[in-house]
Amino acid sequence: MDPSNVNLLYNSPHQIPLGILLAQYFYLTGLSAGSFVVSVIAILGGKTEYKPLGKIGAVVAPLCLILAPMNLLVEMAQPLRAWHLMTYLPGYINPKSPITYGVMLLTAYPISAIIYAFFVYTGNMKMSKVFAIIGIPLAISVHGYTGFIIALGKGRALWNTALMPTLFIVSAMVSGIALMILAAIIRNVYFSQGKTEEEIEADRKLIYGLGKFLGAVIIFDLFLILNAVLVLLTSSKGAWHAAELLLWGRYSLDFLGVEILLGSVIPLFMVFYPKTATSLKGLTIASILVMVGIYAMRYSVVIGGQSVPLH
Amino acid sequence: MPEKSSPIAPADDEKRKTRYAMVIDLRHCVGCHSCSVACKSENEVPLGKFRSWVKVIEKGRYPDVSRQFLPSLCNNCANPICNRNCPVRATYIRPDGIVGVNQHRCIGCMYCMASCPYDVRYINPLRKIVQKCFFCDHRVDKGLEPACVETCLGKARIFGDINDPNSEIAQVMSTNPVVTLKPDLGTEPHVFYIAADYDAMDPTSGVDINFILFEEPY
Ligand code: SF4
Numbered sequence: 122m123d124p125s126n127v128n129l130l131y132n133s134p135h136q137i138p139l140g141i142l143l144a145q146y147f148y149l150t151g152l153s154a155g156s157f158v159v160s161v162i163a164i165l166g167g168k169t170e171y172k173p174l175g176k177i178g179a180v181v182a183p184l185c186l187i188l189a190p191m192n193l194l195v196e197m198a199q200p201l202r203a204w205h206l207m208t209y210l211p212g213y214i215n216p217k218s219p220i221t222y223g224v225m226l227l228t229a230y231p232i233s234a235i236i237y238a239f240f241v242y243t244g245n246m247k248m249s250k251v252f253a254i255i256g257i258p259l260a261i262s263v264h265g266y267t268g269f270i271i272a273l274g275k276g277r278a279l280w281n282t283a284l285m286p287t288l289f290i291v292s293a294m295v296s297g298i299a300l301m302i303l304a305a306i307i308r309n310v311y312f313s314q315g316k317t318e319e320e321i322e323a324d325r326k327l328i329y330g331l332g333k334f335l336g337a338v339i340i341f342d343l344f345l346i347l348n349a350v351l352v353l354l355t356s357s358k359g360a361w362h363a364a365e366l367l368l369w370g371r372y373s374l375d376f377l378g379v380e381i382l383l384g385s386v387i388p389l390f391m392v393f394y395p396k397t398a399t400s401l402k403g404l405t406i407a408s409i410l411v412m413v414g415i416y417a418m419r420y421s422v423v424i425g426g427q428s429v430p431l432h
Numbered sequence: 433m434p435e436k437s438s439p440i441a442p443a444d445d446e447k448r449k450t451r452y453a454m455v456i457d458l459r460h461c462v463g464c465h466s467c468s469v470a471c472k473s474e475n476e477v478p479l480g481k482f483r484s485w486v487k488v489i490e491k492g493r494y495p496d497v498s499r500q501f502l503p504s505l506c507n508n509c510a511n512p513i514c515n516r517n518c519p520v521r522a523t524y525i526r527p528d529g530i531v532g533v534n535q536h537r538c539i540g541c542m543y544c545m546a547s548c549p550y551d552v553r554y555i556n557p558l559r560k561i562v563q564k565c566f567f568c569d570h571r572v573d574k575g576l577e578p579a580c581v582e583t584c585l586g587k588a589r590i591f592g593d594i595n596d597p598n599s600e601i602a603q604v605m606s607t608n609p610v611v612t613l614k615p616d617l618g619t620e621p622h623v624f625y626i627a628a629d630y631d632a633m634d635p636t637s638g639v640d641i642n643f644i645l646f647e648e649p650y
């Protein structure tokens with residue numbers, strides 16, 4: 122029937138069960154995983170001039186990951202029962218649920234990240250390489266699993282796609298690199314007493330290189346988003362409505378305005394335009410924009426995905 | 433050699449598995465909402481929350497208009513995503529097919545609410561755990577019908593064991609065209625509708641999705 126001839130008179134209330142705190146949780150684990158990966162690349166890269174980056178990432182990663190699950194505890198209706206998740210007894214946990222393997226990763230990853238940070242700071246290169254290699258799959262899966270939480274939420278058309286885990290990991294890399302750039306800039310500007318001019322200049326070169334890396338990952342992220350949107354527009358009716366919400370509806374400002382324009386396109390231009398790409402101010406602005414953009418991405422996926430009515 | 437079971441002569445009655453289900457015959461539904469009321473009083477459903485409710489739409493242009501009803505409840509799916517996604521096994525499937533929630537195990541993570549394709553679960557704001565329709569299993573276990581079925585004045589709701597060929601529900605289902613909501617999702621819902629309206633079954637029909645009001649979960 123022509124939709125203009127249908128009127129809803131009565132229905133039970135619609136709910137958005139997973140709220141903004143869950144989006145924030147995804148955001149923080151993403152930051153953690155992204156900065157850990159950058160740190161490990163710097164440590165395994167071998168060259169001594171990369172070492173400072175490795176050190177920054179080694180601190181940022183466990184810090185973000187300790188903050189992240191707090192959001193979950195506040196969000197849960199029964200936070201005092203959270204320990205039920207950690208019994209690991211076959212009859213008490215459900216191995217099919219992504220939350221279950223997430224809890225295991227959330228236990229293992231911070232421990233390995235802290236041990237890694239310890240060895241990086243005590244200068245034990247051999248052991249830090251060992252824990253870097255252990256940490257990489259953990260870091261990727263700790264964020265990848267949040268993509269599975271979203272992807273296995275079968276009722277929501279925006280979520281239930283095979284692209285979600287990859288999209289989450291790539292956007293985690295984007296925000297993690299941006300955070301690393303910010304931390305490296307702060308270190309370069311405020312904590313460089315007693316260093317020679319050449320050392321500071323070398324440090325800056327490193328930051329500019331990181332900016333280029335950020336640009337490359339943003340391009341990949343934009344490509345994945347394009348994939349997701351094109352499929353949404355041609356898939357089921359629910360998917361079409363999800364695309365409607367994101368592209369010209371309720372969440373278009375968050376998605377097109379903040380995530381795509383402010384958080385991807387403008388920073389992309391800034392990290393490749395020579396003037397801004399080789400200035401610390403320009404890179405600071407680009408990184409802050411990227412971090413705001415990824416926050417908007419988590420928000421529009423979590424909240425926007427649940428905003429298509431199901432009954 | 434074991435005899436082959438045929439649809440006419442059912443197999444050994446002892447071994448037959450019970451599978452509870454509900455048929456809602458909309459030709460008999462008058463949209464009186466007494467099922468919603470009965471459910472609320474039977475299960476102490478808090479204010480503003482529903483385990484069973486009747487969605488009502490209006491369609492057409494004057495003078496060719498009608499009201500269509502869609503009594504809605506948990507479908508007690510045979511392949512429920514809520515059960516698959518519950519991390520602590522709080523959501524369970526009984527051998528007779530009823531999907532329940534263990535009130536002492538639920539940690540309130542709300543993942544089941546986010547994954548259920550029918551949005552039939554809610555958080556009880558007083559007890560802070562997830563609840564939903566479970567075909568009044570406390571009544572069924574005592575040999576009674578669910579409260580909504582007993583109260584339905586048009587006898588639109590039929591409840592029973594679909595694997596028992598002598599039950600009313602099995603006979604109604606064998607002799608009428610039945611549909612379920614969103615069969616394409618593979619959840620195998622076990623609430624069947626006769627003469628359900630296309631637009632009433634469509635969650636986005638008759639609403640502007642940009643202006644839907646949402647409720648806090650609790
Ligand atoms: S309708 Fe939803 S809550 Fe009920 S069994 Fe199916 S998936 Fe679970």
Ligand code: SF4
Pocket residue numbers: 517518519520521522523533537538539540541542543544545562
């Ligand atoms: S809210 Fe309760 S029933 Fe639902 S998935 Fe979490 S623990 Fe399971």
